[in-house]
Amino acid sequence: MTSLVALGAGIAVLTGAGAGIGIGIATSKAVESIARQPEASGKISSSLLLGCALAEATAVYGLVVAILIILLLK
Amino acid sequence: MDAFVEKLVDGLNEELECETVFSIPLGNGHSIPVFESVVVTWIIIVALIVISKLLVRNLTIDHVSKKQLALESGIGFLRNFFEDALGEHGVRYMPYLMTVILYIGVANVIGLFGFKPPTKDMNVTIALSLMSIILIEYAGIYKKGVKGWIKGFAQPVAIVAPINVLEIFIRPLSLCMRLFGNVLGAFVVMELIKLCIPVGVPTVFSLYFDIFDGLIQAYVFVFLTSLFINEATE
Numbered sequence: 001m002t003s004l005v006a007l008g009a010g011i012a013v014l015t016g017a018g019a020g021i022g023i024g025i026a027t028s029k030a031v032e033s034i035a036r037q038p039e040a041s042g043k044i045s046s047s048l049l050l051g052c053a054l055a056e057a058t059a060v061y062g063l064v065v066a067i068l069i070i071l072l073l074k
Numbered sequence: 075m076d077a078f079v080e081k082l083v084d085g086l087n088e089e090l091e092c093e094t095v096f097s098i099p100l101g102n103g104h105s106i107p108v109f110e111s112v113v114v115t116w117i118i119i120v121a122l123i124v125i126s127k128l129l130v131r132n133l134t135i136d137h138v139s140k141k142q143l144a145l146e147s148g149i150g151f152l153r154n155f156f157e158d159a160l161g162e163h164g165v166r167y168m169p170y171l172m173t174v175i176l177y178i179g180v181a182n183v184i185g186l187f188g189f190k191p192p193t194k195d196m197n198v199t200i201a202l203s204l205m206s207i208i209l210i211e212y213a214g215i216y217k218k219g220v221k222g223w224i225k226g227f228a229q230p231v232a233i234v235a236p237i238n239v240l241e242i243f244i245r246p247l248s249l250c251m252r253l254f255g256n257v258l259g260a261f262v263v264m265e266l267i268k269l270c271i272p273v274g275v276p277t278v279f280s281l282y283f284d285i286f287d288g289l290i291q292a293y294v295f296v297f298l299t300s301l302f303i304n305e306a307t308e
Contacts, residue, residue: 050297064251074083
């Protein structure tokens, strides 16, 4: 039972992969556009931060689900 | 291995539960419990008030001291940031947002001083996000009037109205879970690192998880709130 719970929690945390890919793509594009237009770096980084925060939310939901699985099914 | 899991689960449970420091008796057998997060929040309030009182003493126009210069550049940075994010109609909500960024920033890094961060208690993040969504909707009603606010749900086309109504509930939920999940997640990762390698390595990671991540989350929270206010008042 414990091992199944651990497996479930591990699968829930896999949501982090999506967030990682998303943030990676967003950051690479932001770096590209700052290199192309250094004067717009302020606006680019603030919208990058917004996108990263939204992409990261999925990873956090995965974490919360994993914690709930560990605590409630233990 | 089982001992490890036991220890982790105990640690998690301890962090998720809010400890009651003392109770205020009401007389009829009931009492109001006062949680640890509330007490730590009081400590933060007192510390912030004392620090701001000390910082604004002896401000002058000429012969500016180093302290005043640092204060002015800090406030100037925050003011520029909020003016950009809030837009021209939202500037009147700036003092509230500055208070919130100071509070969350201090609350996230207060773990370094041996206190339990209040933001690790979900009640605190729920309260903060409820305050945010009430302010966002109030800003919309204040700017456009009740009719305009209701009409705003049917923008840009009437068919998206259900999604716009759902957003009232999704926004605070996401703000609350983001702050709570990040603080708790950072804590869990730090505990795991401490269990594996107790010496040296945790210090390096603590720089990222305790200081950088905490400040970034404070920034993201107020940034998203001010963007939503900007959107609501447009």
